Amino acid sequence: MTGASRILVVEDSPCQLLQIQMLLESAGYDVATAEDGQGAIEAIRTSTFDLVVTDLEMPRLDGLGLVRAIFAQDLDLPVILTTASGSELIAAETLHAGAASYVPKDNISSILVPTVARILELKQAAQPDPRLAICVHSVQVEWKLDNDLKLVPNLIRRIESILSELGIYDPSARLQVAMALDEALTNAMVHGNLEVSSELRRIEEGRPYSQQIQERQSLAPYRDRRVTFCFQANRSTATFTIGDEGPGFQVNEVSDPTDSANLEREGGRGLLLINTFMDQVIHNECGNKIVMIKHCKKG
């Protein structure tokens, strides 16, 4: 089933553009074209595509820049690169930046169409069935996380996707949840488990802060502590419980970040954002567990 898939081909060489276009059209795909990354971004803004096939070296915006722009916009749009021999290193960098695959130009006529078909299949398999989504009544998931901050964005993306499937918040409320979760998870890992002070961010562009995080991620007892994240949701309310294994803190001792004397200080702002974006926030007595509740505001 390839007929319905729409592919954007980005290539500055008219000859190669025609070759790729013919290959894909003869395999049944609907093909649109752009002559460089900038043109591609404009095309993506005004039309919908299922996949992008792009050259690496192009004027104005190259393939790597295009991949980064698509990734930064959080678009569900896989990108396949076509690469000339000798550009394997930059191709690897592009894969790291979020490209789905790459096809050497020498083998384009034999490899491109099967690669496109495989990536489109993977994309389709990852999409939730809308008929199942409307049957979801409630969910409960629990994660035990080590103190790797790189896990946080992916975890939040996962929560956003579940919330979207449940359909209880509009996109703006989902973003508020994302912002509050980011604060709470980062707080549990960095300040809770690793016991790194946010005031270090003010010193030397925050280098000692990053350094201490890195050191303690592999140093006992900090490295052995885990963050427990429990997420429960139904079609009216979501509850997020985040606990760390650090010594905790006294919530009422956190200085008020809105006091004019503290405006430039680092501490307290995260808690304030959590309180703003959630409907109810409860801390345990020892200060190493937070429960955040957000209700559905839909009519």
Next chain:
Amino acid sequence: MGPRKIQCELQAQTTHVQGHSIVSNIYRHLRTSMSDGIPVVFLTDVKFLDRETIQGAQEELITFLETTKPTTLIINFQDVAAISSEFISTLLRCREYVKSAGGEFCLSNMNPAVRMAFKVTKLDGTLLHIFDTVALAIEALKRLDQPR
């Protein structure tokens, strides 16, 4: 391990549109231009939540500030959907850079959730000046620049 240093490619391309020079530098997290003689930094990421993005953006912003030493600066949030308190700290750091050179620093084009983060932290209108559009920010900076 030492701090990671991002290799910022400062390939400046200058074009002229309706009398304004537009300079676009190739960064990963930002795009820069000149509007009515005022540098405007457009943030290209949708979310400034994870450390890697925030750190990368901070390094690029500081490189930009150190190399261009602007006396006025506008940060355009048009595509930004979400930010963290750590990114607020990054912006305060940028403000310090511009202010220490006697300059003025403005933010613009925020969505309501992002703007709320600055409002509840009482930074909106105190340490940071936030405008609905880049045009309004330019107007305000020009007014400040006029001799009294």
